[in-house]
Amino acid sequence: MSLSEQHAASLAAETVVVAAGRPPRERDQPVNPPIVLSSTYFGSGPLADGDRGYGRYSNPTWDPFEEALGQLEGADLPGLLYASGLAAVSSALSLIPAGGVLVMPTHSYSGSLVMAAELAQKGFLELRTVDIADTDAVKDALSPRGPAARAAAMLWLESPTNPMLGIADVRALTEAAHAVGAIVVTDNTFSTPLVQQPLLLGSDVVLHSVTKYLSGHSDVVLGALVTSNPDIRSALLHHRIIHGAIAGPFEAWLALRGLRTLALRIERSQASALVLAERLAAHPLVESVRFPGLPADPGHERAKTQMKGFGSIICIQVAPAGGLTGADAADQLVRALQLWLPATSLGGVESLIERRRRHTAEPASVPENLVRLSVGIENVEDLWADLKQALDAVGG
C-alpha cells in the first residue's frame, strides 16, 4: 500500500482519509484499488499464514479500507470489516468468556442492547446496564458483585450514546475497567476517528457502524472493529471467518470511496449542527436540546477533554402543542418537513430526522417526545428554514 504506518502517523487525519489505502505508487497502477469479485484463490498444498485461501477468509477489496481505518484510529494493526455494525458488535461480544460480566450503557444503541440482553437471557453472560455518564456508578458496576463476586470481563462504551448523547469519561472508565481485568470496547460510530480516538484514550477495541459517517452516503451497510492488540485481533478474525459475517467487495469499495470525503463532511456537518442546536434551543416548541457542543449541555466540559468537536447529532424533546402530546407533536413536526428526510440512521450527506421511540427496541427510558436529528452537509440556512417552518406550523 502507498502509505506506511509511520508516514500516516506524521500526517493530519484529513490527509490520511484521502491518501491511505491506495495501490502501490508504480507506473500504470490504478490510483484507486480495484473491486475483486472472487470467492476463492489459486493455490495448492497446506495454507500458510497470509494466504488468501477462500473468500470468507479475506478479500483484497477489504484491505485498503481496513488499513485506512486502522491508521485513522491510531492502531498498530489494520481494522476488520464486517457485514454490518451489529455483526461487529456480535464479534466483539464473543471476546467475553462464558458467563462473564458485561457492563453496558443503559442508552447504548438499541441493537447492541438487545443482543446483549438476549445473550444474558440464555445465560451466556451477565449484563449490568448503567448510566455511562455517571463515572462512580460505572466503577461500581465493574467491581466484584453477586454470589460469585465476579468483576466485569468487558466494559462497553458508547460516547456520545445513541440516542441520548450521554458522554462517558473514556479515560477514567478505561482505567477502572483495566484495574479489574476487563477489556474495553468503544463504539465510536457517532464521533469517527476524526473527532475521537478511543484507542489513544485507552480502549482495547473500537467499533464502527461503517454504515454511518465512514461510508457517509446512506448506500451501504457495513461494520468494523479496530485494535492494536494482536491476540484480540486474531480472536476477532477467527470469529469473522467462522461466523461468516463478511463484507461484500462492492460495499467495501463504496466505503473507501465515501471515506475519502470524511474530513470535509465532518467539518461541514459539525459546524451546521452547532448553529442548528443553538437556534433549536431558542424555539418555544423545543422543550430541551441535547447537543454536547452547547455550553449548557451536561456533557459539554467532558466532551471538550476527549473530542475534537462535538459531532453532528442533535436530540430535541418536543413540547406539547395545540392539544397534542409531545410525542404526537414530534410526529407532526417530522411530517411537516420538506427537506429533512424522515428516516432512521445517521451520518450520511443528507440530513435525517426521526422520533426514536417509534422503534419497539428503544429503551423505555428514552422519552416518547425525543427526536434525533442527523445533520448532513446541505446549506445550514436551508436546513434551518425547513426546521423553522415545521416547528412554527406545529407550534401554532
Ligand SMILES: Cc1ncc(COP(=O)(O)O)c(C=O)c1O
Ligand atoms: C452507535 C451504533 N452502533 C452500532 C449500530 C449498528 O450498525 P448497523 O446498522 O450497521 O448494523 C448502529 C446503527 O444504528 C449505531 O447507531
